[in-house]
Amino acid sequence: MSEFSSCSPSPSLDLPEAADIFTAAERLTGLVHCTPLIYSSTLNESLGAEIYFKCEHLQKVGAFKARGAANALFSLPPGTTVVATHSSGNHGAALAWAAAQRDLRCTVVMPENAPQAKKNAVAAYGADIVLCAPTLAARASTLTQVVKETGAHEVPPFDDPRIIAGQGTVAQEVIGQCRALGFAPDLLVAPVGGGGLLAGVGLAVSALAPQIKVLGAEPAGADDAHRSFRGGVRVTEQTPHTIADGLRTTLGERNFAVIRETVNDIVTVSEQGIVQALSLLWGRTKQLVEPSAATGLAAVLEHSGRFRGKRVVVVLTGGNMDLAAVANMMTTDN
């Protein structure tokens, strides 16, 4: 089921600029980790490429989402006391964590069927959880109700200039780290779901090191961003089928507007490719990343011609999952 938006973004759209990323990077200093770049000699030999992994699964709250959430909350004007969002994934935990850093009250609307681990994480950071039916409509209406009752400031998960700018600090950091190691990468690969990370990365690279190609990696079973990019019009509805649970969301409007201007291409990967990449990451790098985070390496495996002989940075986006679900996935798929 697909539906197309108009060809051009609304002229009034508040898009982030590269300078917003530099401001975000200053704002985030001391709040988030500068995560390491790692590599595996064995993996590189077998792939015929030089792959560096940017370890955002080692970020605060175990995902790059901490950057956007903290950038949004630490740029709020004084006087804000309550924030809210709806989330079944890492954004809820990231907002709860960021709110605790700024002594704000936080409410996260979560679907009843959200994994217990995600609920526990949000609660552990001190946020209030309001459960709702597991539909997007119920999530939106429940959040509207929460905002009405509490006067909370709403922070969306990706379609927001502060979020995009925050996630863009990943790329600014990568460029600096590579420079310190004495090289510039040929390619930078980031998974794409709602497009907060990919838009931020594209924007940062186009301003700081435009010779680096930026590639989005998306599961074929949730390929709205790929179709939007190739078709030139944003696909706004899809029925996703992928184990990469963080990438089931649909590309945001602002995200699409930035991505089409700053990203070189978006490629799709198979479910089998994601599981193979996940096994390689666990086995070779010993990093317990979540399925969504394996999508970038899956792109290197399934589109190897684009990467052979190249220096590539792949963003590992997060490491949060139910271990039982993971165990089940490995026994089912391998």
Place this chain on the structure above:
Amino acid sequence: MSEFSSCSPSPSLDLPEAADIFTAAERLTGLVHCTPLIYSSTLNESLGAEIYFKCEHLQKVGAFKARGAANALFSLPPGTTVVATHSSGNHGAALAWAAAQRDLRCTVVMPENAPQAKKNAVAAYGADIVLCAPTLAARASTLTQVVKETGAHEVPPFDDPRIIAGQGTVAQEVIGQCRALGFAPDLLVAPVGGGGLLAGVGLAVSALAPQIKVLGAEPAGADDAHRSFRGGVRVTEQTPHTIADGLRTTLGERNFAVIRETVNDIVTVSEQGIVQALSLLWGRTKQLVEPSAATGLAAVLEHSGRFRGKRVVVVLTGGNMDLAAVANMMTTDN
């Protein structure tokens, strides 16, 4: 089933000295990684202690064993062309890897029932595998036969001064890394199986920073080192029952001699404690370590009074395991 050796080690025992560790550290420069120290704020808050993990699962071949094997092979006199050992675990892969670094031929005697992943690792480093029946007697007699036929130099997995000195470089590195971070740890915790790592760590610490307490951590289901240490005589036989497959071996003679002089205590941990520690390591640090590697954190969990308010370095010994076995363990035990 237990059997006791005589009270004192043989007077002719060739024991390593602290200087051998310093020599090993120079020899290993550029061959093995200086692995990172990592920590989790969330974990530290919940434990009421400052725990740093020494990441030897990120070492070459995915285990600290690379250090001892490389130290042994790179200290061999010129003219040696063939080396051999028997192993069902990380030592075989480590020796195969080290032999490849020095262009030596290597044969590893492995029990038929060794995990396919271990066999693959040994083969991938270019060593010859000779399979034998899954008993210690068959392993020893097969190795004797291999040595007789090929003239190979035999490298034991732990009861060897070169191996102990090589593993001791872990502690020398830790002390230097902590100093660079501006502190000295109160305690250093290492798992104990055959005792190569614990003896090396004890020796290094007693020479370089004797104020640091060194603690061995051992599964209660394979507690020969604990009983040897407490009783003052080496227990040479046991029937181990533990998921920590790297710690099922019995303490070596040289290892016991060094450990009783340089280590402060050896504590035991339950199987439940090991699984709990493994879950915490996977969940909090996102590091895919093997069960043996979780034994140190299990000691912190089950003997918390010894660690509260302290700065502690825990060695994560390795990260090699069959993912399917891991999956099975998580679904069975949690």
